[in-house]
Amino acid sequence: xxxxxxxxxxxxxxxxxxxxxxxxxxxxxxxxxxxxxxxxxxxxxxxxxxxxxxxxxxxxxxxxxxxxxxxxxxxxxxxxxxxxxxxxxxxxxxxxxxxxxxxxxxxxxxxxxxxxxxxxxxxxxxxxxxxxxxxxxxxxxxxxxxxxxxxxxxxxxxxxxxxxxxxxxxxxxxxxxxxxxxxxxxxxxxxxxxxxxxxxxxxxxxxxxxxxxxxxxxxxxxxxxxxxxxxxxxxxxxxxxxxxxxxxxxxxxxxxxxxxxxxxxxxxxxxxxxxxxxxxxxxxxxxxxxxxxxxxxxxxxxxxxxxxxxxxxxxxxxxxxxxxxxxxxxxxxxxxxxx
Amino acid sequence: xxxxxxxxxxxxxxxxxxxxxxxxxxxxxxxxxxxxxxxxxxxxxxxxxxxxxxxxxxxxxxxxxxxxxxxxxxxxxxxxxxxxxxxxxxxxxxxxxxxxxxxxxxxxxxxxxxxxxxxxxxxxxxxxxxxxxxxxxxxxxxxxxxxxxxxxxxxxxxxxxxxxxxxxxxxxxxxxxxxxxxxxxxxxxxxxxxxxxxxxxxxxxxxxxxxxxxxxxxxxxxxxxxxxxxxxxxxxxxxxxxxxxxxxxxxxxxxxxxxxxxxxxxxxxxxxxxxxxxxxxxxxxxxxxxxxxxxxxxxxxxxxxxxxxxxxxxxxxxxxxxxxxxxxxxxxxxxxxxx
DNA sequence: GTGAAAGCGCTAACAG
DNA sequence: CTGTTAGCGCTTTCAC
Numbered sequence: 001x002x003x004x005x006x007x008x009x010x011x012x013x014x015x016x017x018x019x020x021x022x023x024x025x026x027x028x029x030x031x032x033x034x035x036x037x038x039x040x041x042x043x044x045x046x047x048x049x050x051x052x053x054x055x056x057x058x059x060x061x062x063x064x065x066x067x068x069x070x071x072x073x074x075x076x077x078x079x080x081x082x083x084x085x086x087x088x089x090x091x092x093x094x095x096x097x098x099x100x101x102x103x104x105x106x107x108x109x110x111x112x113x114x115x116x117x118x119x120x121x122x123x124x125x126x127x128x129x130x131x132x133x134x135x136x137x138x139x140x141x142x143x144x145x146x147x148x149x150x151x152x153x154x155x156x157x158x159x160x161x162x163x164x165x166x167x168x169x170x171x172x173x174x175x176x177x178x179x180x181x182x183x184x185x186x187x188x189x190x191x192x193x194x195x196x197x198x199x200x201x202x203x204x205x206x207x208x209x210x211x212x213x214x215x216x217x218x219x220x221x222x223x224x225x226x227x228x229x230x231x232x233x234x235x236x237x238x239x240x241x242x243x244x245x246x247x248x249x250x251x252x253x254x255x256x257x258x259x260x261x262x263x264x265x266x267x268x269x270x271x272x273x274x275x276x277x278x279x280x281x282x283x284x285x286x287x288x289x290x291x292x293x294x295x296x297x298x299x300x301x302x303x304x305x306x307x308x309x310x311x312x313x314x315x316x317x318x319x320x321x322x323x324x325x326x327x328x329x330x331x332x333x334x335x336x337x338x339x
Numbered sequence: 340x341x342x343x344x345x346x347x348x349x350x351x352x353x354x355x356x357x358x359x360x361x362x363x364x365x366x367x368x369x370x371x372x373x374x375x376x377x378x379x380x381x382x383x384x385x386x387x388x389x390x391x392x393x394x395x396x397x398x399x400x401x402x403x404x405x406x407x408x409x410x411x412x413x414x415x416x417x418x419x420x421x422x423x424x425x426x427x428x429x430x431x432x433x434x435x436x437x438x439x440x441x442x443x444x445x446x447x448x449x450x451x452x453x454x455x456x457x458x459x460x461x462x463x464x465x466x467x468x469x470x471x472x473x474x475x476x477x478x479x480x481x482x483x484x485x486x487x488x489x490x491x492x493x494x495x496x497x498x499x500x501x502x503x504x505x506x507x508x509x510x511x512x513x514x515x516x517x518x519x520x521x522x523x524x525x526x527x528x529x530x531x532x533x534x535x536x537x538x539x540x541x542x543x544x545x546x547x548x549x550x551x552x553x554x555x556x557x558x559x560x561x562x563x564x565x566x567x568x569x570x571x572x573x574x575x576x577x578x579x580x581x582x583x584x585x586x587x588x589x590x591x592x593x594x595x596x597x598x599x600x601x602x603x604x605x606x607x608x609x610x611x612x613x614x615x616x617x618x619x620x621x622x623x624x625x626x627x628x629x630x631x632x633x634x635x636x637x638x639x640x641x642x643x644x645x646x647x648x649x650x651x652x653x654x655x656x657x658x659x660x661x662x663x664x665x666x667x668x669x670x671x672x673x674x675x676x677x678x
Numbered sequence: 679g680t681g682a683a684a685g686c687g688c689t690a691a692c693a694g
Numbered sequence: 695c696t697g698t699t700a701g702c703g704c705t706t707t708c709a710c
Contacts, residue, residue: 006460008687008688009689018696019697020687020689021690021696021698022697024688025690028689032696033696037695051460051461052461052687053686054461054462055394055403055462055463055687056688056689056702057687057689058394058688058702059398059686059688059702060687060689060701061702078423078424079420079423080423084423084426087410087423088410091442091443092447095444095446101443102439103440103441104430105430105431105434107431115434121345122390123392123393123394229624259625262628263632266630285568286569286625288569289569289570290602291601291602291630347702357680358681358682359681359703359704360680361679363706364679371680373680392702392703396703397686398687398688398703398704399685399686400704680709680710681708681709682709683706683709684705685704686705690701692698692700693697694696694698
């Protein structure tokens with residue numbers, strides 16, 4: 001049997017001796033079509049296996065029903081367990097509302113903002129999801145300037161200018177640092193994230209505030225900056241462990257760096273959880289299975305993904321958002337690495 | 340300044356006193372338009388910031404210039420470091436050829452095949468990328484039946500019916516097992532993947548063949564099956580470590596399970612690399628930073644992503660593929676966990 | 679070399 | 695209740 005091209009409204013109309021308009025309205029469930037006709041149309045549509053052509057409809061409606069997500073980094077070794085979970089969240093929520101998710105990258109040669117510019121100019125998407133927000137985020141500036149709807153995971157400098165969901169990183173690191181202080185640690189080092197990232201500021205501030213509140217002196221040498229990879233956490237920890245007096249606790253701005261720090265501690269012949277405490281942020285699934293298991297701050301990343309998609313879709317549909325900005329309180333997950 | 344809607348061919352034509360047709364052809368670089376006119380059109384287009392409307396063009400050309408990728412699993416804790424790297428690969432290659440990448444999921448309530456059915460029926464994509472191939476893969480059956488172009492990462496039962504790229508998992512596990520044998524191990528256990536996955540068969544076969552070739556007896560109790568998560572690797576290793584005589588080496592079908600096995604070995608008070616060897620498969624970045632670093636089999640997942648996209652696009656453009664099927668030889672990465 | 683006209687498949691304003 | 699008409703923005707015959 002030959003493969004024929006999929007049926008269109010035309011085909012149904014012809015088969016039934018009706019006009020395309022009537023068929024369209026019958027299927028859309030409009031009330032101004034006779035019940036009997038509606039039924040006939042529906043049955044014929046089912047029989048012929050009719051499915052609306054997504055693009056024809058979109059061209060007409062001047063909407064794309066598509067959300068854009070541009071991967072915030074490129075390069076061959078972009079490997080973030082956190083990320084796949086987030087993607088599952090946004091993918092599921094988008095699918096549930098019958099929205100498509102257009103995922104793109106900015107290749108090695110391309111500037112990140114060009115990828116946004118292109119999607120907007122060629123009207124490929126109705127709005128964007130942003131992650132890894134930066135303090136003065138060029139993407140935010142661009143989208144605001146062009147009045148393109150978007151929702152971010154993470155705050156920016158323009159706190160009230162756009163909807164976002166974030167986890168209170170300052171509270172998270174405050175709690176983590178306090179935990180260490182309660183266990184008698186006084187030389188608590190911090191492996192931070194690149195300072196242009198918004199969450200880097202919050203988390204660092206939480207760490208500092210906890211120390212200040214406890215009246216514990218702060219040593220600039222105890223604060224290192226990594227790039228969120230295991231490798232950078234590993235190297236930062238090596239530096240910190242060579243200091244004398246040696247820090248007794250290493251807090252990292254994310255789990256991947258904390259994993260690197262674990263390796264460095266082991267390699268230095270020290271015992272994690274005994275000689276040196278280590279903790280992270282994110283609570284990736286792996287954190288429960290390191291040796292020893294990693295103390296960390298949980299972020300409900302899957303739910304956050306769902307949530308920002310729901311917000312963006314509400315925005316696109318002109319529905320009012322109950323909350324423009326959502327700050328979630330993090331949950332401390334205490335395991336053996338930082339008892 | 341008010342935001343006006345983006346310029347169309349109409350707008351350019353009007354501004355220049357030309358017809359839409361001519362403008363279209365000038366911009367497309369057709370030769371049958373006067374050089375002077377072409378130049379005028381080009382300049383005006385640039386001046387007005389004209390960008391073609393992606394969907395209008397696609398509707399007309401009856402192509403979508405979009406590739407579909409449906410995440411092979413759902414649920415909140417889908418966290419695979421391997422996956423984000425793959426996505427970066429397919430994203431970059433697609434962007435380079437000016438193709439869009441439509442990423443979708445099948446939500447909890449939806450059957451996986453329905454997601455494919457929908458994308459095909461509503462003509463949202465031109466072709467698909469598939470990963471985690473199964474032996475008798477329903478997706479492959481569906482796409483073959485409907486003559487939808489696709490390329491898989493991983494073989495299926497229908498080896499010659501579709502283009503694929505795969506890493507020779509049998510050779511990988513053969514080499515890994517041989518490495519253990521050379522170091523005197525005789526009780527080598529295996530934590531396999533779900534048997535419906537195609538790669539599970541190959542890897543298990545490699546393990547078995549290496550033992551058989553060496554004349555080492557095989558014990559069914561030494562072969563466990565996990566679901567590719569750390570958690571399942573952890574539990575499988577616990578079972579294996581309780582056996583007497585105890586296996587001296589644990590090989591896992593992927594790195595995530597190997598990481599779980601590392602934790603179980605530590606927890607049992609044994610030393611990895613000394614009392615018990617552990618190895619994995621994938622070579623995720625983390626594998627270099629476990630304690631001890633993990634011996635594994637490297638898969639160039641980023642390049643594989645790029646490659647299958649390149650193949651799919653060639654297919655869609657009707658270009659002949661130099662190779663319909665590509666079997667890559669894996670590279671053994673020997674680290675301290677399995678010396 | 680240029681333009682008029684048709685149409686991709688769908689929806690919406692307006693008659694009747 | 696149903697059909698006619700128009701058009702989303704673009705490409706592609708086919709005349710002139």
